[in-house]
Amino acid sequence: xxxxxxxxxxxxxxxxxNATMNCxxxxxxxxxxxxxxxxxxxxxxxxxxxxxxREKHSGRLRVTLDTSKKSSSLLITASRAADTASYFCATDxxxxxMLTFGGGTRLMVKP
Amino acid sequence: GAGVSQSPSNKVTEKGKDVELRCxxxxxxxxxYWYRQRLGQGLEFLIYFQGNSAPDKSGLPSDRFSAERTxxxxxxxxxxxxxxxxxxxxxxxxxxxxxxxxxxxxTRLSVL
Numbered sequence: 352x353x354x355x356x357x358x359x360x361x362x363x364x365x366x367x368x369n370a371t372m373n374c375x376x377x378x379x380x381x382x383x384x385x386x387x388x389x390x391x392x393x394x395x396x397x398x399x400x401x402x403x404x405r406e407k408h409s410g411r412l413r414v415t416l417d418t419s420k421k422s423s424s425l426l427i428t429a430s431r432a433a434d435t436a437s438y439f440c441a442t443d444x445x446x447x448x449m450l451t452f453g454g455g456t457r458l459m460v461k462p
Numbered sequence: 463g464a465g466v467s468q469s470p471s472n473k474v475t476e477k478g479k480d481v482e483l484r485c486x487x488x489x490x491x492x493x494x495y496w497y498r499q500r501l502g503q504g505l506e507f508l509i510y511f512q513g514n515s516a517p518d519k520s521g522l523p524s525d526r527f528s529a530e531r532t533x534x535x536x537x538x539x540x541x542x543x544x545x546x547x548x549x550x551x552x553x554x555x556x557x558x559x560x561x562x563x564x565x566x567x568x569t570r571l572s573v574l
Contacts, residue, residue, distance in 0.1 A: 393565035
């Protein structure tokens with residue numbers, strides 16, 4: 352079953368705008384990760400935030416984590432057409448190094 | 463190799479036939495995972511191998527699904543008597559540290 356739920360399910364923006372995606376989860380976690388998927392194929396790891404961290408940056412990516420609300424957000428600044436992809440959050444709980452993936456947000460960045 | 467390799471990249475089969483999907487993990491990665499992804503949906507965990515420990519098969523949807531892994535190398539996922547509902551992309555991932563998973567490009571299975 353999917354623990355994470357992404358919001359929105361789909362997002363369409365213009366190049367240069369910022370894109371924000373949200374993820375909610377249900378149980379306690381060790382860390383939360385964001386992955387990107389192009390064209391329904393393999394996922395690529397973007398960023399990991401640990402349960403004791405509140406914010407993390409990597410290039411144009413900014414991730415926040417609020418464990419009290421069991422939610423995370425992924426912000427992509429100054430988006431580019433090449434950012435068009437599906438983005439998934441994945442939670443790493445206490446169940447033997449499993450990752451539980453959400454349903455994803457499909458992002459389209461129009462040039 | 464440089465990344466996780468899966469083969470075949472596409473497989474079309476007839477209902478009732480058996481299929482075997484292959485995954486070559488990144489060398490040195492002790493953990494290997496299989497996931498299923500239906501069109502437009504998230505990833506559904508199938509099975510997890512960790513070293514020589516007994517695999518976690520809790521995600522396998524039926525007894526038609528099975529997987530093997532020899533040591534820390536190649537894994538095969540076998541689906542017997544395929545059904546149309548088995549049509550999906552099957553993704554393999556291997557893990558290094560902190561459960562960051564490295565994915566293959568997947569096998570797109572179409573059951574006619």
